[in-house]
Amino acid sequence: MIVCHCNTLTDAVIRQAVDQLLDEDPHRMMTPNLVYRRLGQRGRCCGCFPTTIAIIQEQIAVYMRAHPGVDIEPPPLPQACSVDRFAKLAS
Numbered sequence: 001m002i003v004c005h006c007n008t009l010t011d012a013v014i015r016q017a018v019d020q021l022l023d024e025d026p027h028r029m030m031t032p033n034l035v036y037r038r039l040g041q042r043g044r045c046c047g048c049f050p051t052t053i054a055i056i057q058e059q060i061a062v063y064m065r066a067h068p069g070v071d072i073e074p075p076p077l078p079q080a081c082s083v084d085r086f087a088k089l090a091s
Contacts, residue, residue, distance in 0.1 A: 005048070006044040015062075019059065019063060022060070
C-alpha cells in the first residue's frame with residue numbers, strides 16, 4: 001500500500017527502514033523524519049505522517065516480539081506536521 005504519495009513510499013519500504021534503524025540502535029527515538037531520511041526522502045506535505053507513525057509503532061511491536069532479549073520502551077507518539085499549525089502562522 002502506498003503511504004506517502006509525495007515520495008511514493010509503501011508501507012513495506014517504511015517497515016524495512018524501521019527494522020534497519022532498530023537493528024542499529026533499538027533505543028533511538030523513531031520519528032517519521034528519521035525513517036524518511038533513511039530512505040533518502042523528506043516529509044513534504046506531511047499528510048502521511050499519522051499513518052507513518054502508526055506503522056512505526058506496529059513495527060516496533062513486531063521487532064520486540066522477534067527480539068525478546070531487547071528491552072525497548074515504545075516511544076511516545078511524535079507530533080506530525082499540521083497544516084492547521086502552518087495556517088495559524090500565516091494569518
